[in-house]
Amino acid sequence: MINFIRKTKYPLIMVIVVLITALIPLIKYDNFYLYADTVNGYVGQMYHTGYLILHGQLPVFSTNYYASGNFIAEGQWGTFSPLSWLIGVFIYLSPNVTFSMTIVKIAALVALSIGVYLLSRSFEIDRQWSSIAGFLAPNVGFIHFTDAPSWITDLLSLVLFIFTFWAYRKYVHDGWSIIVPFIFGFFLVTQGYVYGVIYLVILLVSHFLVVLFTRNWRQLRRVLLFDILMLMLTLAVYMPGILTGSVTTRAQTFANTDFGSPTFSDFINSFFPLAQTGMTVFASGTNYVNYIAWVFVLLPFINFSKVKQALLKLRLKEATLFIPIVVLVIFNFGMLLAPDQMGPIRMPYRNFAYLGVFEIIFFALMAHASQGFVYSKRRLGTFFAIIVAGYFLNFSQVPWLSKRFVLAAGILGVLGVLIFLFKANLLQKLFWPIVGMTLIVTGLQTIRYYDIVPNLTAEHTVEYNWPGIYSKKQAENYTPAVKGSVAAFGAPKTGTYVDKNNYLFANTWYFSKHQTINAYTPVSFGAFWSFLNFTHVEGTTAIEGVNNLFSTNSVFEKNYADLLAIDNVIIYQANALPETYTNTDYANYKADNKTYRSFLTNPPAGWHISKQNKDNYVLSRDTPFNEVGSVTGASNGANVQVISNTDRKLTFKVTSDKQTDVQVVFSRLAWPGYSIDNAKLNRPIKDMLVNATIKPNQFGKTITLSFDPPFYATGKILVGLTILIVLIVVAVDVIKYKRRT
Numbered sequence: 001m002i003n004f005i006r007k008t009k010y011p012l013i014m015v016i017v018v019l020i021t022a023l024i025p026l027i028k029y030d031n032f033y034l035y036a037d038t039v040n041g042y043v044g045q046m047y048h049t050g051y052l053i054l055h056g057q058l059p060v061f062s063t064n065y066y067a068s069g070n071f072i073a074e075g076q077w078g079t080f081s082p083l084s085w086l087i088g089v090f091i092y093l094s095p096n097v098t099f100s101m102t103i104v105k106i107a108a109l110v111a112l113s114i115g116v117y118l119l120s121r122s123f124e125i126d127r128q129w130s131s132i133a134g135f136l137a138p139n140v141g142f143i144h145f146t147d148a149p150s151w152i153t154d155l156l157s158l159v160l161f162i163f164t165f166w167a168y169r170k171y172v173h174d175g176w177s178i179i180v181p182f183i184f185g186f187f188l189v190t191q192g193y194v195y196g197v198i199y200l201v202i203l204l205v206s207h208f209l210v211v212l213f214t215r216n217w218r219q220l221r222r223v224l225l226f227d228i229l230m231l232m233l234t235l236a237v238y239m240p241g242i243l244t245g246s247v248t249t250r251a252q253t254f255a256n257t258d259f260g261s262p263t264f265s266d267f268i269n270s271f272f273p274l275a276q277t278g279m280t281v282f283a284s285g286t287n288y289v290n291y292i293a294w295v296f297v298l299l300p301f302i303n304f305s306k307v308k309q310a311l312l313k314l315r316l317k318e319a320t321l322f323i324p325i326v327v328l329v330i331f332n333f334g335m336l337l338a339p340d341q342m343g344p345i346r347m348p349y350r351n352f353a354y355l356g357v358f359e360i361i362f363f364a365l366m367a368h369a370s371q372g373f374v375y376s377k378r379r380l381g382t383f384f385a386i387i388v389a390g391y392f393l394n395f396s397q398v399p400w401l402s403k404r405f406v407l408a409a410g411i412l413g414v415l416g417v418l419i420f421l422f423k424a425n426l427l428q429k430l431f432w433p434i435v436g437m438t439l440i441v442t443g444l445q446t447i448r449y450y451d452i453v454p455n456l457t458a459e460h461t462v463e464y465n466w467p468g469i470y471s472k473k474q475a476e477n478y479t480p481a482v483k484g485s486v487a488a489f490g491a492p493k494t495g496t497y498v499d500k501n502n503y504l505f506a507n508t509w510y511f512s513k514h515q516t517i518n519a520y521t522p523v524s525f526g527a528f529w530s531f532l533n534f535t536h537v538e539g540t541t542a543i544e545g546v547n548n549l550f551s552t553n554s555v556f557e558k559n560y561a562d563l564l565a566i567d568n569v570i571i572y573q574a575n576a577l578p579e580t581y582t583n584t585d586y587a588n589y590k591a592d593n594k595t596y597r598s599f600l601t602n603p604p605a606g607w608h609i610s611k612q613n614k615d616n617y618v619l620s621r622d623t624p625f626n627e628v629g630s631v632t633g634a635s636n637g638a639n640v641q642v643i644s645n646t647d648r649k650l651t652f653k654v655t656s657d658k659q660t661d662v663q664v665v666f667s668r669l670a671w672p673g674y675s676i677d678n679a680k681l682n683r684p685i686k687d688m689l690v691n692a693t694i695k696p697n698q699f700g701k702t703i704t705l706s707f708d709p710p711f712y713a714t715g716k717i718l719v720g721l722t723i724l725i726v727l728i729v730v731a732v733d734v735i736k737y738k739r740r741t
Contacts, residue, residue: 010131010431011117017135017435018113021144021442022106025449033105034098036150040538041520043097044507045077046084050092051510053085061707062647063629063668064485065509066564067528068519068539069647070671072709073244075192075237076153076522080719083156083187105148108155109138112357115162120361122169123322125368128431133364135435136295139442140356141275141288145449147353157196158353160188165203172207172222173321177733182229182726189233190719194344197234198335199328199354204230206327225729229722236715241523243710244672248523249537256339260347262290265393267336270359271296272390273441274408274448278397279349288449289349292356294441295363295434297390297412300382301373301419302366310369329358344522373430375423380416387412404448411440482610484567484624485515487532490543490592490616491572506538515628517541517566525669527687531560543592546571550604553685556633556665559604563632563689565667567624569607571596573615628667638662638694643702650705654694665691666705673712677704 025032034043049059059077062069071077078084087104094100113134120130138144147155167181188196204227211220241250259280269275270292277290335351367373391409395402415437486509504512506520517532518539528534533545546569550559561569574592577585600617603609610620625632631640631652638656645651656662663682668674670684678701679692694703 007127010127011114011134013435014113014117014131014134015110017438018110018138019106020439021135021139022109022148024443024446025149026102030102031098032149033102038101038150038152039508040506042152042507043091043101044510044519046088046091047097048507048510049077049084049088050090051088053089054092059084060648060712061671061709064515064647065519066515066517066628066669067525067534068517068521069669070244070521070523070525070709072712073241073248073671074521074523075194075241078191080233080236080715081187081190081192083160084191101152105152105155108152108159109143109148112138112143112155112159112162115159115166116357116361119162119166119169120364122166122173123361123365125361125364129364129368132295132367132431132434133360135438136293136360137357139438140293140353140360141291141445142349142352143356144442145288145445151350153191153193154195154350154353157188157191157193158357160184160191161196161199161354162357164188164200168203168207168226169321171226172219177730178222178226178726179730181226182722185226185230186233186722189230189237192237194238195350195354197238198345199331200230201234202328202331203324206324210323225725229725232718232722235711236718239711239715240709244523247526247670247672249526249529250344250523253341253343254339255341257341259340260349261340262336262349262352265397266290269390269393270356271386272394272405272408273411274394274401274404274445275390276394276398276401276404277349281347281349288445289352291445292352293360293363294412294437296359297383297386297415298367298373298430299363300379300386301375303370303372303374304366306371307366307369325358325361329355329362332358375419380420383416383419384413387416407444411437411444482568482618482620482624484621484626485517485565485628486568486570487517487541487546487549487561487564487566488539488570489541489546489549489572490574490596491540509539514568517564525671525688527684528669531686531688543571543574543595544588546599547595550599553633553665555635555663555685558633560686561604561621563665563667563685565625565628565630565632567621567626568610569599569619571599571617571619625667630667631664632667633665635663636660638664640664648707652703652705653700654703655699656696659696661696662694662699663691664694665689668705668707671707671709673707673709675706675708677706679703679705 052059058079059071060079061071072079078088090104091097091100116137117130117134120133121127125133138148143155143158147158164181164184167176167184170176171178171181185200188200204223208220208223208227211223262277262279266277266279267290270290271294272291273294275288275291277288279289281289332351332355336348336355338348340346340348387409390412391405394405394408415433418433506518509516509519516539517528518541520538522537524534524537531545531548533542533548534540535542549561549564549566549569552559553563556563573596574589577589581589599619600609600612603619606622607619608622609617611618627645629647629650630642630645631650634640634654636656636658638654638658641653641655643651643653650666650668654662654664664679665685666689668690669688670690674681674690676692678698679694682691682693685691690705692703692705
């Protein structure tokens, strides 16, 4: 029992500290973890995933969400991910979305601490310093104030990478079964977030080269097996998106606008508790994105001679164990200093989360090897010099926040005074002071955080002032009381509350019963995006896009609202001009207001105004389609009989009195992967709409339009093979073990 308490004491304290620091923001704002991209993207995405799983489907493809409906090409829907399915079902069944997301995110932060603890222990760091590393990691500025509130997929990816790293080390160096690293690696890759996979690739390649260099042939077999399994999973998850890339808006170029690109001062002052970056980042993410850990200020007290001795005592085989993490840190710095756009890899400051974890583990490793801290007046002087330097670097970035930086420097200064007063006694018993300082620092960071993000309230999400989504019922209150599909153009006036019965935003549309063009997607469909004047991946469109929607196609003599099977159109009045504006701004403002008034006073034939509010209205079709993906037009007066219509298959018959070719069009975007029987696919209309030609000899025959995402069938086979291979390997290991015993 005593041994059990000794082993679990520090990890238990670690978990408690993480829980406290995770709960601190909730004291004032209960929707801290339902914020920005969690609202815009993740929560609706997972809600719909849960719905699909409970209805026996995988998140692969849907015609109901137009350019946002190619889930497998987007990747982050977790088509093959049991973890994403589980989270999705939990969110779908939960009556309160804020509560469910808070549970998921706090669980992720606790899991990160446990993962860092286990990884640190695998480097033979003692329990005390492994626990310190464990509770410092979730409080890295980028993790605590950007990943946790907003970029949950990045947080989950980091957590899974750390666990995979730990389990892989146990598999390779301690002879563990492949089942443990495979499970974590499987969850990491199938989650579909590319950053974690990039770091996994660097880890596996660097370790493969180390094993090759040391000629450890026995270990090489195990390494190759795991590498091949991860490669197969990576191909299954990412190839559909790569092969679909030709029609998407996903960037394929390298560029550098310095957005999210850190400077060297951002690295140097990463120890400063209230660090303020000079980077250009989103307004909601300016706080602490470069902060890593205040304990770095204790570096002067490290006994570097003992650290050096510990390194020199390492044999070649032991030394090579550390090479992969060194390579990861070097690569991490490269990613942080790289151009801010490298194809789909954007915003370098995302890598601060990984840098923070790596640096904290390195610090814990040095503190462990130091076998205690060393006090001297010179070291104490260096300690205070570092604090002053941190103050100056932050003050030079944003001098108007000087009071904040004085407070941060003062907190660290108090620790310095305590060290001076108690000297060696305090330095040898720093665990509880480090716990206390961490709680104080996180508390102050949270308080000062609201200086920059004052709108984080229960009623609104920060960036766009959309209503907080607390429950499925509330979400439905913010959808038009109409039937069928919805297309929204423009946006509510800045700073106003969205009236009831108006539209949701981005992926919160998945809480409604409507099909829509306005759901979030980072890939989109390029021609569709341009034609309807989309302005952001979150699904917003310019008001002028409605003119294109109601323009007429000459072949079918129908407007594109008909061809796309749009049943309702919400149009918002243009936002007022800013105090200073250009001639172009004024011209656009006039054009937008003209469009707004035009459709309000003169709705298109077959449409009516079903709802009008102060600064918006809803155009509704007199006779709605009530379905997307079917045939919406046929040339030469041909008759079309639809037999069945599902997301990935449409069957129908065409008849005509005229013995001439008939062209039919579908309310489907021309994603790569479409095929048709008894007809011929044509070039997409406007480079976006699927259409086909039916010869007279095919009249009356059943025609089948099918969609099979590129590589999806192969991907399913690869995923199945990886599971089968692991099961065989485990079975062989069990048989060998039984024979030995």
